[in-house]
Amino acid sequence: xxxxxxxxxxxxxxxxxxxxxxxxxxxxxxxxxxxxxxxxxxxxxxxxxxxxxxxxxxxxxxxxxxxxxxxxxxxxxxxxxxxxxxxxxxxxxxxxxxxxxxxxxxxxxxxxxxxxxxxxxxxxxxxxxxxxxxxxxxxxxxxxxxxxxxxxxxxxxxxxxxxxxxxxxxxxxxxxxxxxxxxxxxxxxxxxxxxxxxxxxxxxxxxxxxxxxxxxxxxxxxxxxxxxxxxxxxxxxxxxxxxxxxxxxxxxxxxxxxxxxxxxxxxxxxxxxxxxxxxxxxxxxxxxxxxxxxxxxxxxxxxxxxxxxxxxxxxxxxxxxxxxxxxxxxxxxxxxxxxxxxxxxxxxxxxxxxxxxxxxxxxxxxxxxxxxxxxxxxxxxxxxxxxxxxxxxxxxxxxxxxxxxxxxxxxxxxxxxxxxxxxxxxxxxxxxxxxxxxxxxxxxxxxxxxxxxxxxxxxxxxxxxxxxxxxxxxxxxxxxxxxxxxxxxxxxxx
Numbered sequence: 001x002x003x004x005x006x007x008x009x010x011x012x013x014x015x016x017x018x019x020x021x022x023x024x025x026x027x028x029x030x031x032x033x034x035x036x037x038x039x040x041x042x043x044x045x046x047x048x049x050x051x052x053x054x055x056x057x058x059x060x061x062x063x064x065x066x067x068x069x070x071x072x073x074x075x076x077x078x079x080x081x082x083x084x085x086x087x088x089x090x091x092x093x094x095x096x097x098x099x100x101x102x103x104x105x106x107x108x109x110x111x112x113x114x115x116x117x118x119x120x121x122x123x124x125x126x127x128x129x130x131x132x133x134x135x136x137x138x139x140x141x142x143x144x145x146x147x148x149x150x151x152x153x154x155x156x157x158x159x160x161x162x163x164x165x166x167x168x169x170x171x172x173x174x175x176x177x178x179x180x181x182x183x184x185x186x187x188x189x190x191x192x193x194x195x196x197x198x199x200x201x202x203x204x205x206x207x208x209x210x211x212x213x214x215x216x217x218x219x220x221x222x223x224x225x226x227x228x229x230x231x232x233x234x235x236x237x238x239x240x241x242x243x244x245x246x247x248x249x250x251x252x253x254x255x256x257x258x259x260x261x262x263x264x265x266x267x268x269x270x271x272x273x274x275x276x277x278x279x280x281x282x283x284x285x286x287x288x289x290x291x292x293x294x295x296x297x298x299x300x301x302x303x304x305x306x307x308x309x310x311x312x313x314x315x316x317x318x319x320x321x322x323x324x325x326x327x328x329x330x331x332x333x334x335x336x337x338x339x340x341x342x343x344x345x346x347x348x349x350x351x352x353x354x355x356x357x358x359x360x361x362x363x364x365x366x367x368x369x370x371x372x373x374x375x376x377x378x379x380x381x382x383x384x385x386x387x388x389x390x391x392x393x394x395x396x397x398x399x400x401x402x403x404x405x406x407x408x409x410x411x412x413x414x415x416x417x418x419x420x421x422x423x424x425x426x427x428x429x430x431x432x433x434x435x436x437x438x439x440x441x442x443x444x445x446x447x448x449x450x451x452x453x454x455x456x457x458x459x460x461x462x463x464x465x466x467x468x469x470x471x472x473x474x475x476x477x478x479x480x481x482x483x484x485x486x487x488x489x490x491x492x493x494x
Contacts, residue, residue: 014042014043014055014057016055017055022057024043027091027095027097028040028042031059031084034083035079035084036064036067037062038062038063038065039061039106040059040061040062041115041120041121042057042058042059042097043057043058043120043124045058045098046129057096057097057098058097058098058099058128059097060100060120062105062107063076063102063104065213068213069211074179074189075185075186076179076213077133080102081394082394084097085395085433085434088434096434099128101124101127101133102133103136104135104175104177104213105135107120133180134176135177135180135181138173138175146216150174154200154219154222154223157199157200161192162182162184162215165184165191166184166188168183174215176215177213178213178215179213182215186370187370187406187407190371192209193209196222200229202230202231204229207221207225208221208222209222247410247414251374251411259373259375260376262353262356263357263376264357264358264360274358275331278359282319282323283323285319285323286320286323287323290426290430290440290442290443291443292324292443292444293445294323295444295446296448297325298447299448299449300329301329301386303384304418305385305415306417306419307386307387307388307389307411307420308321308333308389308447309388309391309408309476309480310388310422310424311401311423311424311480311484312390312395312402313395313432314428314430317395317424318337318388320443321424324445333386333387334360334362334380334388335360335388336387338364362376362377378414381411389408391404391473392404393405399428401477401484404473404474404477405473406469406470409471410469412456412476413468413469417453418450419450419452419476420451421447421451422446422447422448423486424443424445424484425484426444427443430443444487446484446487448479448483451476455475456471456472456475458471459475460473460474460475463475
């Protein structure tokens, strides 16, 4: 066998420390079937957090942006991660990805137009190990067209808004990803929209911002949108994005009719009976199968606005809380429920939509419905009802408490609701997001004492938070981790 053929075989396979052989193309094809990916390259990186320096599978992904635009999805990393978490249990453990890096740039290719695996590894492995994601350094000078974009009046205003919203100090370049390089998430895009409307004194269609993934996309989209935009009269109070009261003003807007109509406040017999049956069945399942135990349930307010905020590691978290609540809160509580990006049956199916309404679910995603869902949650709290809200957003893959999203701080601050930490232990072991099926494992749920957002804000600012909402998130997370550490198996460190 010639040396060329041998080199090709070794190039197209990966030998792990365990002695198992991986064919990266097989893994790439598997994941590409389940997520909108234009191109993907799998290679190994050393796990720096382990003493034995074991190998882990990593992928560099070029997303199919047009597919994401169809669904108005702007949080690329969260969307792809959600898809990967769902399908990874179908693979043997040694074939599952440890993580991935998203790039908007094309991957290096060979003369035969195939992805150059060695070149990709050489470029991206140092970035993975350094924790860097986003745009690659741009060699050489800008093209004349790109230079005109940056120096145009529109470009200058957009770059100023991006720097204000993102808070970054480095120069903003056209190749920067709004999400990965500038850290502008769903809430950030809402603030960005207000900033741009104020800067241009014109109404800018949501599509111009929601369809933009890079700075260049945004400038081109806004330039095109301004051609047909209507002016905003000076007397209209549009609001600057970061002034006090900005989010209060946005949340006080009533949800659209379709979202408002999805909220169930009545105590009709049929709705009550349905909730009673489901709560009873749920209680029996968790008592018999998971031996669920509750502690501190008396801390849950019996009336008034409050937010239960638990750690989130499993699909069992919400039902476990429902099985441990006292009767009155169990019947009154609303749940802020994440709906996958590419599967939204609650929109299409009247049966599922009515079921979600009677069970008091507030469905949300991080793209088209996020602001409306936040408004619905705010409206529920203004009606002096309870709300279960997972501040981490998605389930934790490791079982540890993740960072809290800004939306939690916004809702907590502006609603003035009491905040009740809820520590859940055992749900991750019973059914983690990487497991295909649940298994028997005892679950413990501990409700902490109600906290005031104002007290958390002061504590978070003293801990070094940059703003009010981040301060509430940081201090609330600390309180939750301290509560979780009191449980027998709690291991997270504050």
